[in-house]
Amino acid sequence: MxxxxxxxxxxxxxxxxxxxxxxxxxxxxxxxxxxxxxxxQAYIIDTGADDEPAEDVVELTFEEAFEMADAAAGSRLWSQCRACHSLEEGRNGVGPYLYGIVNREIGDVAGFNYSGALPQAGDVWTPEILSAFIESPSGVAPGTSMNFRGISSVEDRANLIAYIESES
Structure with a gap:
């Protein structure tokens, strides 16, 4: 063949x-x-863009962002959280309810089965700890069952925490 x-x-x-x-x-x-x-090139047009020094962008700390936080802006971000969490006291979903979470003891929701990856009991959810957890849940609590990639913007995290605190 x-x-x-x-x-x-x-x-x-x-x-x-x-x-x-x-x-x-x-x-x-x-x-x-x-x-x-x-x-x-036959000719080059000078726009003057190279002559100006680049301005340094100053990053806000979380404390500064939290002082200026806007709860109304945080309500738009809440839509990412409400798929799993509730702001009604005692109503757990996939995640625990978040009513009164600011300054509440970590892992203190009765009737919710935590993954065991959260920081030690006795600590409280301060706005700073909440901000770090919202930024990267798996970074703060490796092995957590919370499947959320996080919010990188300091202002967005501060607005969201201000909204949750205002609704509590």
Whole structure:
């Protein structure tokens, strides 16, 4: 079945197809790439953007952001949390209820089965600890069953905590 003639035809077909693609590439380069594509620019317009020094962006600390927090802005962020949590006292969902969570003891919701990855009992959910947990739940409590990637913006975390505190 595979004699010399079949192999010769297959190799000739491959070489012919390669030749067609190479000729197509050459024709496209001649048509669409200008001859002076590698030449230096004829003139440069100075916009002055390079002369100005870059301004340093000052990061807010969480304490500063929490002082200026806007609970109304936090209500928009609450939609990410309400899929698993509730702001009604005693109503657990996939996660524990968050009513009164600020300054509440960690892991102190009756009737909720925690994963055991949270910080030690006796600690309280201060706004700073909440902010760190909301930023990266698995970073604060490795092995937590909370499947949330976190909120990186300091202002957003402060607004969300202010909203939760205002609703409590």
């Amino acid at each position: 595979f004699d010399t003639m079949v192999i010769t035809k297959a190799v000739a077909a491959f070489c012919g197809a390669l030749l067609v693609f190479l000729l197509g590439n050459w024709a496209a380069m001649e048509l669409y790439v200008p001859r002076n594509a590698n030449a230096p």
